[in-house]
Amino acid sequence: MHSIFRLTRRQMLAGTAAGAFAALGGRFALAADGKVLKIRSYADIQNLDPSFISAAPDTDIGRAIFSSLIVASPGSEWGYDLDAAESLKQIDDKHIEFKLKPGLVWSGGFGEVTADDVKYSFERIADPAAKSPYAGDWETLDHVEVKDKLSGVIVLKEAFAPLMTSTLPQSSGTIVCKAAVEKAGGKFTTTPPATSGPYVIKEWTPKQKTVLARNPDWKGEAPAFDEIQVFPIEDAKAAELAFEAGDLDFTWVAGSSIKRLEGAPPKGGKIERHPSLAYIWMGMNVESKPFDNPKVRRAVQHAVDVGTVVEAAYFGAAEPSTGIIAPGLIGHREKRLYGYDKDKAKALLAEAGLADGFECTIDVLNTEEYLAAVQVVQSQLAEVGIKLTIQSHDSGTFWTLGDEKSGDSWKKIQMTYGRFSMAPDPSYATEWFTPEQVGVWNWERWRSPEFGDLNKKAKVELDPKKRNEMYIKLQDLMEEGGAYVFITHGVNGVLYRTTVKSATSPDGTPIMRKFAPA
Numbered sequence: 001m002h003s004i005f006r007l008t009r010r011q012m013l014a015g016t017a018a019g020a021f022a023a024l025g026g027r028f029a030l031a032a033d034g035k036v037l038k039i040r041s042y043a044d045i046q047n048l049d050p051s052f053i054s055a056a057p058d059t060d061i062g063r064a065i066f067s068s069l070i071v072a073s074p075g076s077e078w079g080y081d082l083d084a085a086e087s088l089k090q091i092d093d094k095h096i097e098f099k100l101k102p103g104l105v106w107s108g109g110f111g112e113v114t115a116d117d118v119k120y121s122f123e124r125i126a127d128p129a130a131k132s133p134y135a136g137d138w139e140t141l142d143h144v145e146v147k148d149k150l151s152g153v154i155v156l157k158e159a160f161a162p163l164m165t166s167t168l169p170q171s172s173g174t175i176v177c178k179a180a181v182e183k184a185g186g187k188f189t190t191t192p193p194a195t196s197g198p199y200v201i202k203e204w205t206p207k208q209k210t211v212l213a214r215n216p217d218w219k220g221e222a223p224a225f226d227e228i229q230v231f232p233i234e235d236a237k238a239a240e241l242a243f244e245a246g247d248l249d250f251t252w253v254a255g256s257s258i259k260r261l262e263g264a265p266p267k268g269g270k271i272e273r274h275p276s277l278a279y280i281w282m283g284m285n286v287e288s289k290p291f292d293n294p295k296v297r298r299a300v301q302h303a304v305d306v307g308t309v310v311e312a313a314y315f316g317a318a319e320p321s322t323g324i325i326a327p328g329l330i331g332h333r334e335k336r337l338y339g340y341d342k343d344k345a346k347a348l349l350a351e352a353g354l355a356d357g358f359e360c361t362i363d364v365l366n367t368e369e370y371l372a373a374v375q376v377v378q379s380q381l382a383e384v385g386i387k388l389t390i391q392s393h394d395s396g397t398f399w400t401l402g403d404e405k406s407g408d409s410w411k412k413i414q415m416t417y418g419r420f421s422m423a424p425d426p427s428y429a430t431e432w433f434t435p436e437q438v439g440v441w442n443w444e445r446w447r448s449p450e451f452g453d454l455n456k457k458a459k460v461e462l463d464p465k466k467r468n469e470m471y472i473k474l475q476d477l478m479e480e481g482g483a484y485v486f487i488t489h490g491v492n493g494v495l496y497r498t499t500v501k502s503a504t505s506p507d508g509t510p511i512m513r514k515f516a517p518a
Helices: 017-024 056-065 115-126 163-167 178-183 236-244 255-263 294-303 306-314 342-351 368-382 427-433 449-460 464-481
Strands: 002-004 036-041 070-072 079-082 085-092 095-100 141-146 151-156 199-205 209-214 227-232 250-253 269-274 279-284 358-365 386-393 415-420 484-488 492-497
Touching (some): 036 236, 056 199, 056 209, 079 085, 115 178, 236 250, 236 255, 255 368, 255 492, 306 368, 306 484, 358 368, 368 386, 427 449, 449 464, 464 484
Parallel strands (some): 036 250, 358 386
Antiparallel strands (some): 002 079, 141 151, 199 209, 279 415, 279 484
């Protein structure tokens, strides 16, 4: 089964280039022989537990080692394929029946994948006691009714618009083994206690590579490669060099490299440009002085010339954004509320008692693209008297900065420059800025009860026109709150060998289990 949901309009550890090459070691085994595929990820795995994943690379590997009822399908349109489900049928807005394929088994001797595992997996994320940051993906789940060993019904309290787009085909739809997870104490990180997908983790060398091998017990469509080696190379330019040296089969490339590679791709390589659903923004911590003053935040919004920032980072390959929801999705805004106006910025700072400016810091990932962007921001803020110090981090450090469970670094945040990955539903953009996400993913610590309430209502609204208006309003509230400067959605360039049949979602995200020799 292959289903399509058409769009109505149109998510960290590795080091320097030297480190990347050291991790890669020797030459790759030719992909065309069906043996080994070498893929670059922009970060190392940090948490493979679907309830607590840290970033998109966790999701990418999770798709290969776990089963879900449905999985995102490769191609140019957003859709899904049946995976662990033999059938999936939506009876009405609140009831979705499923039947599992027989013979799917867990590693580690935990037996067959059952409807009890499905019930445990979904209810576990939704349970408030679990404190999963992804509980919103199951916002309206009432329970999963188990009918027999292989079949059941997902029962919702009310309709949930993102269910088939950003819940079931994404990480929150992953099935984990109830017996194995409970035996492990109720959660896990980088060592899953049991998996059931087409691949298993054969080896993980932190900061160097993750090796996936075919799962000998997998009963579904056989994966094309015996082994997939995933290398966490944070620097895109280093990954491009590794590809040109013959040490990678697939990599995302820097936005600034796309035009050059389109004009002169490496020998044996093919470059593709994909529209990005992700969003990049600059945030201000509203609890940190002087950003606790709304006039200061508004001044920063007016002081940043976003078009110049994007040009510096992407060399014309990307466009400035109007919000966090990309073109083509419900809720995309046509324009932002506050644009570049240096005089207004200076006037607002004067009104805030900071006519002579102030000093502050910005935390950013240590990548060429992001550093180029924040250096322009640094120059622009200097023109209105704000002295900005750039603090760059590797991804392993950066993605813990605002997480209260990871230490006290959240108390020191003033400004951040970051990127969130997306799913093809606007709820996946707005979910992370609710009051409940303060100290988890809401690093700006901006609390708007109106935003939180409207976000909940938008997820259960099925009328596309009404949803569109709601998500536009949500972005208006973010911008009016002053804690956000929307930068770009970027652009995704992927480079792969002509000996490989690449398999990506429409935004260029690799679906590793679907790759094959060309």
